[in-house]
Amino acid sequence: MAMLTVENLEVYYGVIKALKGISFEVREGEVIALIGANGAGKTTILHTVTGLLPAKSGSISFCGEELTKTPAHKIVSMGMAHVPEGRRIFQELTVLDNLKLGAFTRRDKEEINESLEKVYQRFERLKERKSQIAGTLSGGEQQMLALGRALMSRPKIILMDEPSMGLSPLYVSEIFHIIQEISQAGTTVLLVEQNAKKALSIADRAYVLETGKIVLSGDAKELMKDDSVKKAYLGEG
């Protein structure tokens, strides 16, 4: 059964129609990639799913609950974490405070500490720098912090928006490796990426977006072989 189902989603920025009837689904345990050029509407989709933007019409159902009418702050406790574009960590707070804010809706103190240890295990740099002000971390470290913060809510599904943006090639590989690890640990992943090659290489299925519409979808390995995808997004052919 699908964990997240989006049907005929339409979103406007003022009079501009940003999403023109988007439908897709994410099943439990999958890694789904949404790829497309700048301005295709990838970030808009994620923002609408987690309630930062209102939907004009259509539905978003997550584990049987309708998200279009749920306020943004209630969504994380339903098991959905969103790592936003540009990381948006709290620059003026410490690394530890950022991670604690990730577990804001949880009340179980001991289990929160357990999650914290897990995050520290996965990202050793964060443990070394736990009392450092987050704004002083490097771009790659900030991305790790954003991921760690999202994991602190113990999500069933994690939405990631351009996690590789602005990172050095070394960090890009590390981030994608970590995404695979997160997926193998049982968390469903919805990944938005401009780096289509990398995204398709770790995804199960993918959707291709163009100006607010899904133009292509299917198995990630097969999309990699598709001529139009190759030409438009992989810089080949």
Added chain:
Amino acid sequence: MQYQSKIWVYGGLVLFFLWNRDINKRVNSTKVKELIILIMEVIAQFMNGLNLGSIYALIALGYTMVYGIAKMLNFAHGDIIMVGAYTLSIAMSFLSLPAPVAIFISMAVCALLGIVIERIAYKPLRMSSPLAVLITAIGVSYFLQSVALLIFGSQQRKVESAVNLPSLLIGGVEITGEAMVTLGVTIFIMAALTSFMKYTKTGMAMLAVAEDKGAAQLMGINVNKTISVTFGIGSALAAVAGVLLTSSYGFVGPYTGSMPGIKAFVAAVLGGIGSVPGAMVGGLLLGIIESLSKAYISTELADAIVFGVLILVLLVKPTGLLGKKRIDKV
């Protein structure tokens, strides 16, 4: 050039020596006494400044918290002080309640009023231009003043002091009970507020909302609730400021809050708006500058000097004394 400056230095030294010798010759026991009295007086004025500055600091805290979290200048904040003072006066003289109860009621009324004002006047404008919000805030300020004018008239009302402490005489300097309580309360509130922000979940939520509302929502923080709490705390602090202000000055009128409100706004900007320690530093500094200028320069010019200092500081450091500079890293 070098030769010339040397002449100036030597000349200065000689003059200083002559002047010094002159003083030495004239100093006798009465002169010493006068000097001591002068020092005492300066200390007393300094204490006055601390008293006034603490009140400014308390009001500035509200300005700075609301600005930091809701990103708006709440120009009605000063008039909350007036509401707090009237509430205290009614609770104490009409209902003859004991001072602590009256203070508590005054804080509760103001906190509620702050929350209601935010809900009715500012929340619907959260997505509109900052100018619209600013003008609305000025409107709310006039609204509160006019309601007070309608109910209580333009005549100032006498208010009993909520503080019943004798004055303290330290080495010839008299420190009023009000001044001591004001300073103590302000320091206590500062410390309490700082630890509240640091160690409670609500406090952390406030810091998160201050920095990035969207990201805060993704953490599960209810932004509306957090902004309400901020207005509540800020307005309760304004009530405390109102209580202390009227305890020191004894009167309340419909415009009681407006000048302290503006001064406290200056204090918040001086210290760096958005910064809690900045509000404290700015408030105290402003109070001391104002008191000393009133005593030793000119009563009329005191306000001009205060605002002049603000302009100077902003010229040198546009973010204010302790203002934050955003760190942006890609």
